[in-house]
Amino acid sequence: MPRRQYDPSEIEPRWVDTWASEDLYATPEDEGRPRFYALDMFPYPSGDLHMGHAEAFSGGDTIARFQRMRGNDVLHPIGWDAFGLPAENAAIKRGIHPKEWTYANIDQQRSTFKRLGMSFDWSLQFNTCDPEYYRWTQWLFLKLFDRGLAYRKNAPTNWCPHDQTVLANEQVINGACERCGTAVVRKDLTQWFFKITDYAQRLLDDLGTVEATWPERVVTMQRNWIGRSEGARVTFEIAETGDRVTVFTTRPDTLWGVTFFVFAPEHELVSKLAGAGGATEEARVMLEALQATPLTNREQADSREGVPLGVHAVNPVNGERVPCFVAPYVLMEYGTGAVMGVPAHDQRDFEFAREHDLPIRVVIQPEEGAPRDPDRMTEAHDHEGVMVNSGPFNGVHSPDSIGRVITWLGEQGIGEAAVSFRLRDWLISRQRYWGAPIPIVHCPTCGEVGVPEDQLPVLLPDDVDFRPGGESPLARHEGFVNVTCPRCGGAARRDTDTMDTFVDSSWYFLRYCSPHRDDVAFDVHAVERWMPVDQYTGGVEHAILHLLYSRFFVKALHDMGMVSFVEPFIGMMNQGQVIFGGASMSKSKGNLVEPMPIVDRWGADTLRLTMLFAGPFEDDIDWKLIAPDPNRPPGVHGWLGRAWRAVHDAADAGDAAQPEALTRLAHRTIKGVTDDLERFRFNVAVSKLMVLTNEIRHTLDAGGGASDAARALVLMMAPLAPFAAEELWRRTLGETVSVHASVWPPFDEALAREDHAVLVVQVDGKVRDRLDIDPAADEVACREAALGSERVRQALDGREARRIIVRPPKLVSIVTGP
């Protein structure tokens, strides 16, 4: 066969077509083999794929291919997270329909995925904006609704004035909309929520089951987001009105230090108490202003402002009457929306007390150092210590104090142990067009009525004025809004909100198991076969939102008896970012590097390998450092060429005997690369293949044969450089079955072992000699070899060896000192 140059632009498109015509990556039928679900976070179709996609999917595809070759049935699907605001915004800007924009981008991304050689089973593809999919999103909403896990309430919400919609708590970053960066304002609206708080404890507990196989930071972020605190609930009574108000505190041991009481501005009792007669006219005006202030403006003010209510709360532990205030530093969203003020032991209360000239009473004294003096304190003492001025508890030390006070509160009937979570319910309604309509009808007689299952999907109408402003777009569509009540048949109105797109993505991994079933959301048997996902690959930006929501969905479905497992994702890995010159890439910065020009010029294998070889998968890749000259190929391209030539030369050398040293290296490499790929250490795996390639080259140059080693090399290249490996396998080596349908090479443990050893001899911690030694040498032989060394004798210089530590066959450490 005439020698051909390594030419990816000729090779790669050819295999794209062949693989498709052979249906090479079809998901196997269940015949009892082990299975592996390799899932990548599905992309949002906003234009073509970018370098971040190339990085993530290169890793995910390598895993899928490796697991297939290891004899697993692999589910490796792809689809599109296709509803969402950007489609609408882009469509408004360009005057085209969101649907048209979305499906055009999906076509573009699909074609790029194919060119990159991703081993997806394309027959499984779906898009969340397809009615065949969102029908079941709506169905799941109704299941949650039936169980009381979806409900509507009026609440202060985060409103983005630019995008004209509410946002979930998780979508507000530093007081701004995560999408457009506009400062979020507070708006009281009636909205749909999912009751994720019911699952707070389980979402926290079950993290323990994935802790070992998820990135540590993701687990930590979830824990912090759920934010469990232990403490007590204590009930105070308002002296003037008799109202009872409960507070949550993590420091019940400071109850004797309460000198005031504070309500959040939204607290339900505030208006009543302000009208109880004690409040001044000035205070009432201030209160109104406070209640009208947007959330974010308050947060940014960082003030200790507050309004006296003119009423008093009675401290249940000692009967003291303390003044009540309303202050924005108390949040309605956390705890009970009211707090006891303990200025001596809480920094915020301390600042509030100083601002409003309120008394400060020390009830915890530190065990060491000077006792705290209320008149001289410059900050709260929020640490541990001994209880003082605390009636029956004087002299009690932390850490016992909190538990003892809680027990006592219970005995007195004043309070009880309590747990509070930071996590809030998930606000899912959006006043935008491009999303799944909420399948609810509002009937004047029957109230909120779920759309009957046989009437799903509630289709998103095409002919809608989706420009933002005023009412939500669907509310302006008469034909959509006006319906008859499914229950009583009377005139009713459809709910005109759409669902947050995170609802769509909270169950897509279940749909992949049986994407074309039109009678169920998912086939129970298919889901039980594939789920939970073995390895989930995607960006760490979803560490909280998407992962928390998906975990909630799966737990809720578990409780409904629909799935047997409680966690959706067993293994998880997050790719690093692809940056350029130390900064994130963007068109406006002019530092955008796109994948396709690189693929066209150097090939998809080079692009994939460059990503995987650059460093650990989870670390950022600075493209400027990896490929500094755009006119020269990244370094791995050179290796592909060397491997190409080495395999061709090995084939030409035919049956020439392969030296044992090369055979041993090949087995060592198989062992190492297998281990590296199992642990997603792609960069190290590639480096081992480079070493093997170099050794094949040297062997051939020395006149030896290398055909077995070359075959092993090609097999191991397959998950990492699928095109080059396939070309070498089928064309150069003449195999008929695809390398990607071949079995991962086995290794012989005896051959993989090192056949020679170097005995390092240290004297007083310094390396003094290196001796070749039989790897089977025992302790005695190693000791003798070391002591027999001339150089060691010189280093000892007549001193006596007091202690000799031997680790055969690697090391002898001789100690002369004491």
Place this chain on the structure above:
RNA sequence: GCCGGGAUGGCGAAAUUGGCAAACGCGCGCGACUCAAAAUCGCGUGGGCUCCGCCCUUGAGGGUUCGAGUCCCUCUCCCGGCACCA
């Protein structure tokens, strides 16, 4: 402020988890091939010195150990998350 992660040659990074620091690659230098260049191949490449050898070196300082990039303590800097959470 709280929580988490990190710092190794000119650069990206390895180091079997306490046992030869810098594998592999990039870049650079020298050489072969070539009229020449590219491509390819070979050799060299942490620093220092009195250079066939020796000494030093994993952000800084201390500790444990026969032995520390790896474990412990203190500190500096960088990156990420949360941030009135009572």
